[in-house]
Amino acid sequence: MANRYAFEAVSQTFQDIMDNQLPFGGKTIIVGGDFRQVLPVVKRESMRDQIAASISRSSFWNSVKILHLQQNMRSAQDIEFSQFLLRVGDGLEENVGGNFIKLPNSMIIPWESENSIQQLIDSVFPNMPDHVHDANYMVDIAIITTKNLDVDEINEILILKFPGEEKIYTSWDSVEDDNHNLFQEEFLNSLCPSGLPPHRITLKVGCPIMLLRNFAPELGLCNGTRLICRNLGRNFIDAEIITGPHKGTRYFLHRMPMKSEENS
Structure with missing residues (x-):
């Protein structure tokens, strides 16, 4: 997610310190990330500007050796979900209307007015009143959303269950x-x-x-x-x-x- 100019500034600094014009002054630098997940955020600019800010457009990119991780540790216990993520990242998952991806039925809670939010909470936090003091129960599950308004709404419902x-x-x-x-x-x-x-x-x-x-x-x-x-x-x-x-x-x-x- 970091802007390429940040990397280039660090590289220039190392070149000055080491008196060496190789990228990063000849030092080995390890970075991690996945272009399939999220690009750098450039406020009020176009997708082209976001791509231009990516590290892959840096002057030293030709000197970078790419190492690929082979195992998805976050979904090691859910092979089906892991393969779905890889298909989405590789652009192989079938899309709808060119811009949307249809989620598997196993990941969907049908919309039934406000009851759907309650169904989501009950599905993610089953029998929550019985586990309010259980740290392991609380750390293993979570509901993630994109807007603060949705976070506040879900929190208000959840806090009433304690x-x-x-x-x-x-x-x-x-x-x-x-x-x-x-x-x-x-x-x-x-x-x-x-x-x-x-x-x-x-x-x-x-x-x-x-x-x-x-x-x-x-x-x-x-x-x-x-x-x-x-x-x-x-x-x-x-x-x-x-x-x-x-x-x-x-x-x-x-x-x-x-x-x-x-x-x-």
């Missing part, structure tokens, strides 16, 4: 140096920029959460770390890490400042 009293946390809803009150609270509370949580978060003991910033990497608290709430205080969350080498460790998460990287 027993106990809910705890509501809200973000800071004022603007620094806004002496004339140009930004109303209602407007600020409605914003949900990429990389930031919503203004209002409802949690219960036993529900899973995910960090959105590097809080303490040396302790395993990084962007993307998944945890389970064990206790909910007024200004802190007592949470247990459920993934990685620090699995099972509990920490107190306090309020922290966060800033969106969006520039528009």
Whole structure:
């Protein structure tokens, strides 16, 4: 996903340091990725610009040796799904209307108004009330969607299934140096920029959460770390890490400042 200019800048830096005009100053550089999954994101530009920003258009690409991985570890237990992913990636799966791919029936929940969302939740989280304190149950399954609005809707339904009293946390809803009150609270509370949580978060003991910033990497608290709430205080969350080498460790998460990287 990285823009090729980032790689070329690193390559030029190594050339200057090593006083060597070979790519990356003659050093061996290992990168990983899959062009079949996602291209670099170039805001407000065309597909041609996205392709032009790809590492395969870099000046050093002719010096790159490509090594292909042979086994899909994420779907090793589901051969049918693994083969389906490969066909989609290779452009061999039959499409509909030129731009769409028909999913296998085994992956589809028929649309039946709002009941379909409940069927999806019950299918992914079977007997969830019986496993609210089971870390292994929570880490093995998840629902992934493309829009924050859908995430919020599903979270609201799921949180009701957890027993106990809910705890509501809200973000800071004022603007620094806004002496004339140009930004109303209602407007600020409605914003949900990429990389930031919503203004209002409802949690219960036993529900899973995910960090959105590097809080303490040396302790395993990084962007993307998944945890389970064990206790909910007024200004802190007592949470247990459920993934990685620090699995099972509990920490107190306090309020922290966060800033969106969006520039528009």
